[in-house]
Amino acid sequence: MSDFSATTAFRLVRRLAMGQGSTAMYLLVYEEGAQSSIEADLSAEVEVQLSSSLPMGRVSEMLDHGEALGLADAGSIRVLRIDRWSPELVVLLDTHVIRLEQTGAQFLFLATPALAEQLLVEAPNFRNRLTEVLRIVPDDPSAGGPH
């Protein structure tokens, strides 16, 4: 899992801003305990760079409520946190991956290393359509310098 390139919300949203209007699906792997900072970073960067809010949902809510990834209200960028493993999750993502692509939206799937690894193994259709798998780390306000 540690082989994936590292990114921050700043760099990722810069990339998303350049690709607005075309579908993208990123699986973002974060270390346990970093979830709330990562989500706050992503929200803040989307607000500053794209002047919009960032809808966030949990896949478990969709499974519990029988929603098909909430596509009806998908904005241009949408975060889906994969918060628990279930066989239905694989069905949901593998079955609906084509529909995700057809929305033209950019999807950010957040997962812990363990959930991400399991998903990549058991959902090959989803895996093959991912734009990239990245390791996302919290923004460090005290760091500086060029990229």
Added chain:
Amino acid sequence: MILEHPSKLRLQLRHYLAEQTNHGKLKRTYDEPRLETHVGGLQELVCEEVEFQSESRLSFNILMEEEHTGWFVKRFNFDLHLERRSINMIRIELKQKMGRDPLRVPRCHFHIGDSKAHIPFPIMNPRLMLHLICEHIEVDLGL
């Protein structure tokens, strides 16, 4: 002048600099400015140096303090070094305190080239300052 929280201002300034890179004005993308916390809750945004395609170099720092109505700028310093120009440097400063003789040294002033003069300058939002420097001062000063 009441401003956003320094962490938000940091993102806004970093985004502005990144857009300058997108437009080909800066040489690369920078993770600048960084945010430093000082004793007493003062926060300082520090940009060590960004380099323009023209090889001009800009550094700045902005010291902010929280008061009951919001965040205020206590001091700032924008330092622009120009390459291959008749004017080699401009520095815009907001002093932390008013000097003894504000007519000789206004609290906000700029220095140009090797002149010792303190030329009055309006106190402006740091975002506007950065815009002014990148879009106007760096572009044609001393050409």
